[in-house]
Amino acid sequence: MSVTDLTPVEEHGGILFKRDDLYAPYGEDWITGGKIRQCRHLIETNLDYIKSECGGTIATASSIASPQAPIVSMVAKEFGLESIIGYGNSKNPYKQKAMTECRDLGSEMVQLSETQGFNAVLYHNLQKLANERPMFQVLFGYAAQTHRESIIGQIAEQVQNVECDVLYVPMGSAITFTGILEGMTQYDKKFKIVGLQPFGYDRTKSVYTNLSGFQTEYDFTQVLGNYNYHKLVKKNVGFELDMIYESKSYLMMEEEMNPELNNCFWVIGNSNSIR
Numbered sequence: 001m002s003v004t005d006l007t008p009v010e011e012h013g014g015i016l017f018k019r020d021d022l023y024a025p026y027g028e029d030w031i032t033g034g035k036i037r038q039c040r041h042l043i044e045t046n047l048d049y050i051k052s053e054c055g056g057t058i059a060t061a062s063s064i065a066s067p068q069a070p071i072v073s074m075v076a077k078e079f080g081l082e083s084i085i086g087y088g089n090s091k092n093p094y095k096q097k098a099m100t101e102c103r104d105l106g107s108e109m110v111q112l113s114e115t116q117g118f119n120a121v122l123y124h125n126l127q128k129l130a131n132e133r134p135m136f137q138v139l140f141g142y143a144a145q146t147h148r149e150s151i152i153g154q155i156a157e158q159v160q161n162v163e164c165d166v167l168y169v170p171m172g173s174a175i176t177f178t179g180i181l182e183g184m185t186q187y188d189k190k191f192k193i194v195g196l197q198p199f200g201y202d203r204t205k206s207v208y209t210n211l212s213g214f215q216t217e218y219d220f221t222q223v224l225g226n227y228n229y230h231k232l233v234k235k236n237v238g239f240e241l242d243m244i245y246e247s248k249s250y251l252m253m254e255e256e257m258n259p260e261l262n263n264c265f266w267v268i269g270n271s272n273s274i275r
Helices: 034-045 047-053 068-078 097-104 119-132 140-146 148-161 175-186 204-210 246-256
Strands: 009-012 015-019 057-061 082-087 108-111 166-170 192-197 221-224 263-267
Touching: 034 047, 034 068, 034 140, 034 148, 057 068, 057 119, 068 082, 068 097, 082 097, 082 119, 097 108, 140 148, 148 175, 166 175, 166 246, 175 192, 175 204, 192 246, 246 263
Parallel strands: 015 263, 057 082, 082 108, 166 192, 166 263, 192 221
Antiparallel strands: 009 015
């Protein structure tokens, strides 16, 4: 499946599912989903620059449990690039399978802070490292503004085949949610959209930051949950959902949705292989 192919919409148990988890260029038994599409597009469209100006190296920083790091490691390997993975204040990062995946894929592992694990701190320290040695930083949140076609545009394209009354979308950083909003405008979609935030804080500001430069006022609803990020929740809806985001978001949708309407759940991806 190429980055431009539309992933299908399927019906399971009377509910529609936008199966972006079926974007699986590295196999269905590994991490799947839209974040891989974004990263591959970002690297492919900047490959000449990365090789000529960035020492053929891409880098990211994340929590030790995040799929972002192994995605960057795998994409680097695919395109014949070196990779650097930055992490924070963990004494044993390899207790998380995400970190062992990065190491085994040949990434250089760098502890960016001995006292902090927050992304803002890690990104700041990764920039310090980038001032000392050439690298192309892959930071999805920041890239939403600097590389919009790869990060936001690739999601917007996937809205084309979604037809429903209400679309429910799991929310973390709200990047996928932002891309869907842009796609709704681009393809004149009229369904209601609801963001499901199983943990964390209200992301309304993040959505409009990601959409900076656009004058359109977007009408959306956000529902906040009180789930624990680290607690794994298993949910099978005809296929297995991701145990960190999708499973918890789906349970929230069940409480919110009107069963008389044509409801659709956007499956961003699946990272159960690193849990």
